[in-house]
Amino acid sequence: MTDSEKAVAAAPNVTDSDLYVSGIPHGRLAEIRRTPGLAWHPYGDDGFWAVCRHSDVKTVSKNSDTFSSAIGHTNLWDLEADALEARRSLIDTDAPDHTRLRRLIAASFTPKNIKRWEQTVRDITVELLDEFAATGSGDWVDMVAAPLPIKVILNMLGVPLEDADYLVELSNYLVEGTGEQQSIPPDAFGNTTELRLLPFNSPASHALFEYGAKLAEQRRRDPRDDLVTALVQAEDAGDRLGPSEFRNLFHLLVFAGNETTRTALSHGAMALANFSDQWNRVLTNPDLVPSATEEILRWATPVMHMRRTARTATELAGTAIEAGQKVVMWYSSANFDETVFADPHQFDAGRSDNRHFAFGGGGPHFCLGAFLARLEVTVLLEEMIKRRMVLRQDGEPVRAPSNFVHGVLSVQMSTVEVSPQ
Amino acid sequence: MTDDDMTDDGSVRIVVDGTRCIGAGQCEMLAPDHFRVDDDSALAEFVGQDSLPITEAETLIDRCPSGALSIAPSD
Ligand code: HEM
């Protein structure tokens, strides 16, 4: 049978951004999962293989020799070659460059080194939670979920307190850059670079690069106990980060940990409000905090997909893949795969053996910030338990029209009085 | 792996391939008694004195994102 004769299942559309305003299209993803082989999903003038089963996502993710991150882009659309080069960071690099870069910074993100930031995370969390509790109700995203991770990462990077607001502003413009509309002109912040050469096509990226370079210069002269110092000093067998590597990495750290963790903290709060029996379980048995943390990550699936590109012709789930074709791993499907997760649409704070792919399906690109993200969710749960805080969700959340980040733009929450034990 | 890799009670030891490990720390999280990720090199080491039951070892090998873990050949 030739390729053209082979019947290929066409996937129902799961990329239309508007779908996501009412949440993950679970029904469509389940349909793709159930269809034998891989489904071809049209996209632009071409398309991609939609990889939706847990086991297939893992195969693609771990097989980075065949499924490249460096070809094209790791998002659905391709970047022009010069733009890809200018914007290339850890996430769209293959071995051996990737291994080298990742090893230069991995030490700062090991479980023990992340643990050193626990008090910082706690101080920030306590301040935000107490403020929320004092107000009694409000937009959880704006008041807790968004400021928490950005304050943490700025603190870790060593950004001086007085600059934090500026960086938060830049980060918000970047978020805009992931959508269709930008509210700032191309030459904002003195930008002269063509937008397509900048991450998120945003002039805010230029400003972030400049800021990062300035901070790096300061830390080179005057080292401190922070991440920027660790990055400028990072050295492995005489190897150092180049200037373009540093600025893309600085940018990645400011952005990668924010949108994602904010999303986890938003869906997490909604789950705790809406599955009150599950939150009660955690309140009465704090030993469930670790499993509740993992369940929040699965439930939230902040990053819904990542793309790879086949370096060579290969086969997956019995379907032939041609060299150069896009292969997209849908974590939003794998994390609800009924063959792996019993009752996947139940939020289960005590779920055991939770093999979720919120941080990716494994392989060399496995989320660098996984332990930091876990720490932030864990500390939030611990501090909520201490306050015996019970949340109520007031109305529907406003979801981001994005097929990439499972974003919540706003959600009204109130604190409900709990009877002391 | 072969039967030779196992001790009499079916337990095994694990080796870390330092050229593949990305310091992701999953091993340390799942089996803190057996693994330590070095804070400077970001490389994992198998530090346990004791060997692990084969099923546990297989889970760890499966969960290591970079494929750096394997069963140690017994000597
Ligand atoms: C709940 C929060 C988070 C989620 C759900 C998340 C998710 C992800 C995912 C899905 C990937 C891609 C994995 C792959 O391609 O196999 C990734 C990579 C990455 N994440 Fe996270 N992330 C989170 C928090 C963070 C934080 C807090 C940081 C850092 C401060 C961070 C830094 C990175 C970096 C640098 C990469 C690229 C790693 C590489 O390519 O080697 N992330 N993350």
Ligand code: SF4
């Ligand atoms: S899980 Fe694998 S990659 Fe991560 S530290 Fe352990 S050996 Fe290294």
